[in-house]
Amino acid sequence: MAEKNQIPLVSVFIMGKEYKVPSGLTLMKAMEYAGYRYTRGAGCRAGFCGACATIYRLKDDYRLKSALACQTTVDDGMYLVQLPFTPANKKKYDVEKLNIAHNVILKEYPEIARCISCNSCTKVCPQELKVMDYVQASLRGDIEKAAILSFDCVQCGLCAFRCPAEITQYHVGQLARRLNGKFVAPKAMHTEEAVAKLNSGITKKEISKLKVLKLAEIKDLYKKRVTE
Amino acid sequence: MEYPYYPGCTLKTTGKKDEEAALEVAKLLGFELKELPTWTCCGVVYNLTSDVMADHLSATRTLIRAQEMGRELKTNKLVTLCSMCYNVLKQVNLMYKNNPDKLNNVNLFMDTEEDYLGNIEIMHFLEVLYNDIGPEMIKAKVKTPLTNLKVDPYYGCMLLRPKTIAFDDQDAPHVMGDILSALGAKVIENPMTVECCGAHQIITNKEAVLDCVQRIVKASQSRGADVIVTPCPLCQYNLTTGQKSLFEKGKINHQTPVIYLSELLIISLSDNNQDYLKDYKFIKDKLEERGG
Numbered sequence: 326m327a328e329k330n331q332i333p334l335v336s337v338f339i340m341g342k343e344y345k346v347p348s349g350l351t352l353m354k355a356m357e358y359a360g361y362r363y364t365r366g367a368g369c370r371a372g373f374c375g376a377c378a379t380i381y382r383l384k385d386d387y388r389l390k391s392a393l394a395c396q397t398t399v400d401d402g403m404y405l406v407q408l409p410f411t412p413a414n415k416k417k418y419d420v421e422k423l424n425i426a427h428n429v430i431l432k433e434y435p436e437i438a439r440c441i442s443c444n445s446c447t448k449v450c451p452q453e454l455k456v457m458d459y460v461q462a463s464l465r466g467d468i469e470k471a472a473i474l475s476f477d478c479v480q481c482g483l484c485a486f487r488c489p490a491e492i493t494q495y496h497v498g499q500l501a502r503r504l505n506g507k508f509v510a511p512k513a514m515h516t517e518e519a520v521a522k523l524n525s526g527i528t529k530k531e532i533s534k535l536k537v538l539k540l541a542e543i544k545d546l547y548k549k550r551v552t553e
Numbered sequence: 554m555e556y557p558y559y560p561g562c563t564l565k566t567t568g569k570k571d572e573e574a575a576l577e578v579a580k581l582l583g584f585e586l587k588e589l590p591t592w593t594c595c596g597v598v599y600n601l602t603s604d605v606m607a608d609h610l611s612a613t614r615t616l617i618r619a620q621e622m623g624r625e626l627k628t629n630k631l632v633t634l635c636s637m638c639y640n641v642l643k644q645v646n647l648m649y650k651n652n653p654d655k656l657n658n659v660n661l662f663m664d665t666e667e668d669y670l671g672n673i674e675i676m677h678f679l680e681v682l683y684n685d686i687g688p689e690m691i692k693a694k695v696k697t698p699l700t701n702l703k704v705d706p707y708y709g710c711m712l713l714r715p716k717t718i719a720f721d722d723q724d725a726p727h728v729m730g731d732i733l734s735a736l737g738a739k740v741i742e743n744p745m746t747v748e749c750c751g752a753h754q755i756i757t758n759k760e761a762v763l764d765c766v767q768r769i770v771k772a773s774q775s776r777g778a779d780v781i782v783t784p785c786p787l788c789q790y791n792l793t794t795g796q797k798s799l800f801e802k803g804k805i806n807h808q809t810p811v812i813y814l815s816e817l818l819i820i821s822l823s824d825n826n827q828d829y830l831k832d833y834k835f836i837k838d839k840l841e842e843r844g845g
């Protein structure tokens with residue numbers, strides 16, 4: 326068979342079994358190519374939801390690497406497995422009732438005091454966040470720093486898997502960001518104004534107009550809509 | 554002169570004002586404490602188990618940060634304001650100096666950091682004041698002499714124990730007293746000055762801490778101290794909260810203010826109003842009362 330323009334295949338080992346898949350596929354596509362079907366472990370397919378946490382090793386490298394399966398392409402000889410869920414206890418708190426005392430995060434997640442600064446979390450983070458540093462900032466009550474450093478966290482859970490101190494870093498970061506938003510960062514006035522406008526009922530008239538339209542009329546309206 | 558500076562958690566939380574005062578004191582004495590750009594908790598206690606590496610990682614990382622900053626500032630010193638941090642960092646550092654194989658191990662393990670070379674020198678703020686600046690120089694910069702203020706320099710244990718890390722006489726330390734004398738204060742000799750305040754027992758065994766505090770404070774009060782001065786924010790915390798409990802229980806009849814070293818220094822070295830400091834008014838009133 327003529328295979329001239331065919332994309333070269335690479336070997337990947339999914340949970341220990343070898344598959345030949347076209348190079349250039351993302352890990353997620355490669356798994357699907359190999360016959361796996363996602364019911365969990367995939368969400369946005371765009372690097373935002375954090376559902377597709379994956380660990381892998383390459384030949385001749387002792388390091389355990391990590392990736393978001395939807396964002397990383399296959400390499401020849403990759404051994405991989407997806408870890409789509411991290412069991413983690415999330416505290417129930419009412420952010421309205423919290424404050425920004427230096428031990429506020431420590432109270433909700435006392436295990437952060439167990440951090441031994443091994444940096445495993447930072448090394449594994451597929452978002453390349455300074456995870457250890459945001460845990461340490463949380464430990465000493467530097468809420469703003471913890472919030473800024475953890476801002477791009479997609480809650481994939483990989484850091485929590487690697488942590489010898491059994492910390493669930495992403496919940497800690499989330500609390501820091503909530504406290505920061507509530508008590509530290511300047512208020513987003515435009516949001517408040519927009520909410521107030523909505524609450525005043527400005528959309529009601531338009532909605533009631535729509536409600537009585539026929540399907541064809543709605544379709545027509547949709548086609549003629551003004552876009553940005 | 555610029556020194557890499559490691560704050561530690563306490564100086565950023567309960568000891569925030571002590572830090573502010575210390576940074577200001579440094580400036581007045583012609584040096585600067587430059588905070589490490591990133592740092593982690595020092596590890597709280599030095600783990601004496603001979604074969605654990607994990608518990609030394611926090612301190613090691615800090616030593617590497619100091620090495621990086623030291624290259625820029627052309628110094629191998631790292632300054633702490635907290636006796637506890639001083640103790641942990643210095644012991645970890647010494648352990649590497651005495652065990653090159655352990656240093657090698659930790660460097661292999663921390664494969665994303667540059668190698669620690671083992672030659673950082675850990676100094677407590679007090680040591681910088683005494684060795685690098687000197688009581689004479691400090692004396693020359695005094696604006697408000699602490700004349701007739703009776704101060705009790707309380708060392709605690711973490712600066713002086715074990716012997717291998719002590720920078721002053723273990724049984725009869727004089728460094729803090731000499732500095733306080735330079736400020737014009739009357740230094741009291743308290744035989745309990747190197748007794749432990751109970752340290753982290755405050756969390757699990759408060760009674761034990763109260764016991765320690767009672768002995769220390771009674772000795773201080775019976776010698777007429779106006780204030781107790783400490784080089785350690787944890788001692789300060791224990792002695793302050795301990796006295797409050799003891800007072801409520803009727804075990805002492807008054808509470809002596811416990812002041813972190815930098816607060817007394819700034820009051821003496823600067824004319825500016827320092828009323829952000831918790832005992833500023835107390836000291837000013839005392840000085841007036843004593844005709845200082």
Ligand code: SF4
Pocket residue numbers: 446449450451452453454456477478479480481482483484485494495
């Ligand atoms: S911080 Fe943790 S949960 Fe967040 S993206 Fe990084 S590894 Fe994932």
Ligand code: SF4
Pocket residue numbers: 439440441442443444445446447456457460484487488489490491492494
């Ligand atoms: S993995 Fe855990 S113990 Fe290690 S640095 Fe991160 S939070 Fe600390």
Ligand code: SF4
Pocket residue numbers: 560561562563564593594595596597598635637638641
């Ligand atoms: S020993 Fe205490 S003060 Fe020093 S860094 Fe660790 S927690 Fe902070």
Ligand code: SF4
Pocket residue numbers: 636637708709710711712748749750751752753785787788791
């Ligand atoms: S006096 Fe207390 S806090 Fe200070 S060094 Fe000793 S035990 Fe530690």
Ligand code: FES
Pocket residue numbers: 366367368369370371372373374375376377393394395396479
């Ligand atoms: S599927 Fe959402 S981040 Fe990969």
